[in-house]
Amino acid sequence: MRTLRAWIVRLCSLFKRKQLDYEFGEEIECHLAMHIEDNLRAGMSPEEARRNALIKFGGVDRIFEEHRDRRGFRWLAELQRNLCYAARILWKQKALSLIVIGILAFASAANTAVFSIYNFLFIRSFPYPHSERLVYVGTSGGYGGYDSESHHRYREENRSFEAFGSYNPDYRNYSRKGEARTTTILLVTCDFASVFQYQPALGRGFLEKEEGPGEPKVVMLSHSFWQREFGGSVSALGETLKLDGEVHTVVGVLPSNADFPQPADLWVLFQKGQGDTIRGYGRLKEGVSLEQAQQDLTRIHKSMMETRSMNEYLAPPRLRFLREKLFGNVGSTITMLLFAVGILLLIVCLNVAGIMLARSESRSQEMGIRTALGASRAGIIRQLLTESLLLALPGVLLGLLMGQALLRLIALKLEAPSWVRLTPDIPFLAFCVVLTGATTAFFGLAPALQAARVNVQHSLHEASSRLSASGAKRRGLKMLVVGELAFAVVLLVGAGLLLRSWQKMLAVDPGFRADHVFTFNIKLPPPAYKGIDDSRFFERFIESLRQLPGVTAASGANVLPLGGYNQFFFDVEGAAPHPAAETDPAILMRWIFPDYFKTMGVTLVSGRDFNAEDGRAKNSCVAIVDQSFARRYWPGADPIGKRIRIRAEDNLQGQWRKEVGLDRWMTVVGLTRNVAHYGLDRAIEPGVYIPYNKWRSSQMYILVRSTVDPAGIVGPIRSQLRKLDPDVGILFPMTMTEVVKRSTLVRRVLSIVMMLFAVAALLIAVAGVYGVVNYTVSRRTHEIGIRMALGATRGQILGMVAGGGARLMIVGAILGVAGAFAASQAMRNMLFGITAFDVPTYFIVGAVLIGAVAAATLLPARRAANIEPMRALRSE
């Protein structure tokens, strides 16, 4: 306790040094005066009295020093001294210091930004109470969900959850003030908000009794919808909205942070017995593990399925923690980026180390004097490390600000929801501190150690230092540059491989012609259009679109290429025997309107397209298959006339299958080219097309191929739709080109970002090469002068200097390629269409490297070749 108090007092005393010094001086003066007086009284002569007092006191200066040490902290005082000195030194070389701070800031910006993302994805908790216990409940099938009964059984009978709610994102046609629009909604059960502990911003949440079938329908408004549509007015409560023609009453407004699991304009209460497929979120009770909860729900699921018929069967539940559900598949990408920025930082550090080393050369005399005057080695190292810290700190700080600004820009651009938190937090700040410390140590320590190893004699003899001491330093510099080049090669190869993969992906023939196709989605409200009427509506709408000027073809489908899954298992008549090792493929099934192939630009290889009569009659069963399907089941044979049938699979809704006649064999009438449905960089899987009216769907993608600009066609399309039904709006208006572009977005962004890093790394490394060659030339001016005087030609000198640069490059490239081999193995599953040993990539990287290093070497080499021998000799 007393020690602590003393520390605090000492710390405070740092801020009033002058005053305390003055006071203590006064105190000593008083002391001496009193002593002298006493001595005089004892009969000493004035001179002796004074002498005696001083002797008795002991050295005044020594006591003063001891007093000062005792008063504050010696190391703090030293640190302060070092900082002042370092600041003066760095200020003297402003340009160099700024360059160092600049490149450090650049590398730190990249590092802090990527770490922020990593932190958000894998370390930081979500902004909900006990978010570490939040669990997603889906089905083992992956994308599936469960039904209303399951929800209620799970909710009532589970022993694992504190809170459990279910939801399903959906769309509703919403009309207000005459304009029909489609709004995004979240269908939720009454307890969904309690899982995330969302408190209504206004009004109340849903009540359990409102879930009863036949109860009046109720909605909650999202905060932004409330602001937008009701101007944030309290009078919104109790208002009614017409959604898909049904009246819903507004009971409350959600808080602005209620955008998880996904943003939606409205929350609509899911009533008991509603047919939608839902998924759930739950918050585990304290101490309950994921496995226990999994077993718990599996038990409920099992007891429920025992009483159900086969065609009401649902896949068993599968629980996942939030983080895994959301980011389970981005781990390798972000780890790669983290490595990339780490390497970039290493290169920057090596470069700065080089600069520091070269600078310490010019200061060897200073170090010599310091050592001669009694500075300890540790003292000199401390001093130099302080200088490094003074460069690293502003560098990292500036980088931090730049990185944060960049992230804010990205988040704004991508309209990131509120739970995406990239702002600094404790782990992030810890990372920055470690980053600063590590960079300081990394680029500061080697030169500091090197400088502290001064030979006093040598360094004081300026001329001799020029010749001898620089040898070791030049080697050190070269090693640093080789390291920079090697790491730059690793990054270049990595970026090159990704870029080539992207290129390969763009070159993939998607199997359809994306140009001039405009698409959008329509969701029909269920009550107004029952059953087959949906198809009638779409038929009439598509027909009306065909009449629009500029439209060459129009059609519709339930799934767009590159978008979504709709898979079934098939029985195939006369199929080739099933290879035992291979699993039965799930086959993509698309319900299409006539003219689909013409509109989408998919080539019909043989047979015919569907016509309006196909599928209308109950027993008319036809299908079109793609080449992948034909090759899989009937290799070498003509598929036309063969028969296929949807297999009676557990999770298939048996009722409608029978009703629409899909339990029968379907005759293949056409064969089409393959479409890269799952992504341009994914394997092609077999697919089947079925006439649209075999499927009761209230939701369809409409496709329009036109000769005019899509922007010009949206207006007429909307007015056609309004003519048919004023309450229906359009959803996701997009061109197919955009659809394709969006599917390549991740690869594009990733390869561009990596390329930026790699180019930056190359520039920094090349600057390093330039620096070291230039340095060598200036150090060897004298020697070159002698060589030329002895008859060396300019060409020979040029060759000698350039050869030095080339040697650095060759060693760096060899090490870099070895590193790249290892690194590219790790990113193998991110490549497409090429192997990790893609020869063109390595060739291009090599060419770029040679070009860049040559440019960096030739400038100083030319300078060396132009040295006037006489002047060079005289300059020494």
Next chain:
Amino acid sequence: MSTKTDVMQGTLGLMVLKTLETMGPLHGYGIARRIEQISGNLLSVNYGTIYPALLKLEQEGCISSEWGVSDNNRKAKYYKLTRAGRKQLQESAREWEQTKCILEQFLTLGEESS
């Protein structure tokens, strides 16, 4: 040599506290003089060393200081025992007493056995 000064460092503080207890508020010079007198000139320390010791005690809150005027009308800094200092003095005195007893027993024991 160094052990001697270490012991001195520790005891000097105690001596200062004791001096202040018996004499009341006193300036540095007075304290140094007093300690020298009491120790019968056996302990000849530089007067200056009293000041770092005083600073340490003050930082620890055992004493407080104030500028005042001396008997012969001279400005001087006076040190005064605080309550914490009084407690510290009692504690240290007790500890010393104990140490003294133990050492005494030890030394007499050595005499008997020999």
